[in-house]
Amino acid sequence: MTTGLSPEGTTTATAALGTLIRGHRLRIGLTQRELADLSTISVRAIRDLEKGKALRPRAETIRLIADGLRLGPRARTALEEAVRRGHHGGGSRHLLLERCAPPAPLHPLIGRQAEAAVLAEELRSGAERLVTVVGLSGVGKTRLALETAARLHDAGFPVLWHTAPGAVTDSLPPDDDPLLALTTACAAHLQGPEPRTHPGTATAHGTGTGASYGTPAPADEQPPAALLAALGDRDALLVLDGAAPARLDFPRLTRLLRELPGLRVLLTADTPWNVPGERLFLLAPLDAPRPDAPARADAPAVRFLLGRIRQVRPDIVPDERSLADVAWVAHRLDGHPLALAAAASWLTVCDLPTLRGIVETDPAALLDHLADGRSGSHLRDGVARTLAQLPASSRELVGRLCTAAGDDFDLDEVVRLTGRSLPDCGRMVRTLLIGGVIRPGTDHGRSTFRVLRVVRALAARPEPGPPANAASCASSGPAGMPETRDSDASAVAAPAAA
Known part of the structure; x- marks a missing residue:
């Protein structure tokens, strides 16, 4: 799925002027x-040309740019042709696309600069055209996608953003999105009428996937014609926030990427799509x-928690003692953003030492946000859904890890607890990492892992009645773990490599 635009390729003659200039510039490594x-x-002037703002450049300007880029006769002709198309009204489309911006985040980005830089560069360069960001509910997938989309928009990409129905939003949509209807139609087109699953296919969590990539799409399943006309060969980013991979149709995506060679797709989801070319x-x-x-105020989780504390208790000064409490709570809740935000909300009814004591004795009680009950429900349902989707062998492993002595474990410990081979244990650990149930660490100079405190707390105290989208979790398994029917309890499918 790694297909970039080649300035010298067959699409050059029809490419937009800004896309051509930017492509040639990046090809030879110029800023x-x-x-x-x-x-x-x-x-x-160069920035305006690349963004499509300068629609009627002078012939001398194009000549100087072509000289600076050291273009040959064919590439120069393509630039001149792109200018002529702009003079005949082609620029109106680019002005329309220029207004396609991502939603505005409500909170600053903390501790994700490295991840955002990697994602933005991979998508901008075309090294990756399909990226799925996975992690436990509330870990910050949407915020990372917002930052990535903003960086690509700054680089000249129109951003088509779609939030799945029912997904929790933490952003402000653009005032005027000219392609909103087309984005919605495109998202509906990629979902298809029903998931088409081959017998025996499974995701990393043992559930089926709608990625019937062995079956070609019917001829009438064409991408929306209006979307193809609007984007053409322009670089663009489509974001499907809160996607349900089991509902997505891979043949339709393949056709869409083939018809739109400059399109990149970014998903945020609880589980991988498990299709060819997925990053x-x-x-x-x-x-x-x-x-x-030592407690550090610049540690990402501490910075995040301090920011949320200032919103509810601006009188709390991060002196040495309070900073130690904040750092302890941040570590105890594993730096999970939604759990930290919920814990901070409790400072309206208690002080910081009391909050630390509650986290130590009964962290599950703090996972409901006092100012927003939906956040607490969202976190509980998301964790329950993730646990329910795990293969039976992985759920059993989580139960054993929750009752084992100590928080940290390594692969040797998994082999000892399960009695399975090292490759089997490696696959189980990878499945738990993909689900966000555990997190890696190297605090002891070797690769270790630990079950998130949020998972431990909610696994030990399941809510009465089935959570949303996980009706099969009514009974409990090992260590209070939700049980669900598993079509292949022993199989742990290995998804596309990260």
Whole structure:
């Protein structure tokens, strides 16, 4: 699924002027400033051309840019043709696409700069065209997608953003999205009428997938014609936030990517799609200092928790004692953003030392956000759903890990607890990592893992009655774990490599 736009390829003659200039510039490794120096054109003019804002450049400007890019006769002709198309009204489409921006986040990005930089570069360059960000509910998948989309939009990509019905949003939609209806139609087209599952297919969590990639799409399942006309060969990003991979139709996506060579697709989901070419991006909670390490206000989880504390208790000053309490709570809750936000909300009814005591004795009680009951329900249902979707062998392993002595474990411990071979244990650990049930660490100089405290707390105290979308979790298994019917309890499918 790694298909980029080649400035010298067959699509050059029909590419937009800005796409051509940017493609040639990136191909030879020039920044906008370096191209400006070589061509004697201002950086602003080059930026406007690449973004499609300058629709009627002078012939001399194009000649200077072509000289700076060292283009041959064929590539120069393509630039001139793109300018002529713009003069005949082609620029109106690009002005329309320029307004296609991602939603505005309501909170700053904390501790995810490295992940956002990697995702943005992979998608911008075309090295990856299909990326799925997975992680436990509330870990920050949407916030990372917002930052990635914003970076691509700044680079000139129109962003088509679709939030799945029922997904929890933490952003403000654009005031005027000219392609909102087309984005909605595209998302509906990719879902298809019903998931088409081959017998025996399974995701990393043992559930079926709608990715019937062995069956070609029927001829009448064409992408929305209006979307194809609007995007053409322009670079663009489609974000499906809160996607349900089991409902997505891979043949339709394949056709869409073939028809739109500049399109990239970014999914946020609880589980992988498990289709060819999928780049799986595992999102762990924020880093938090260990209790035996000095408390650091700049640790991502501590910064996040301090920010939420300021919203409810601005009188709490992060002195040495309070900072130690904040760092301890951040580590105890594994740096999980939604759990930290819920814990901070309790400071309206208690002080920081009391909050620390509750986290130590009964953390499950703090996972309901006092100011927003939906957040607590969202977290509980998300964790229950993740546990229910695990294969039976992985659920049993989680139960044993929750009752084993100590928080950290390694592969040797998994082999000892299960009696299985090392490859089987490695696959089980990977399944738990993909589900976000455990997080990795190297605090002891070796690769270790630990079950998230959120998972431990909610697994030990399941809610009465079935959670949303997990009706089969009514009974309990090992260590209070939800039980569900597993079509192949012993199989743990290995998804596409991250």
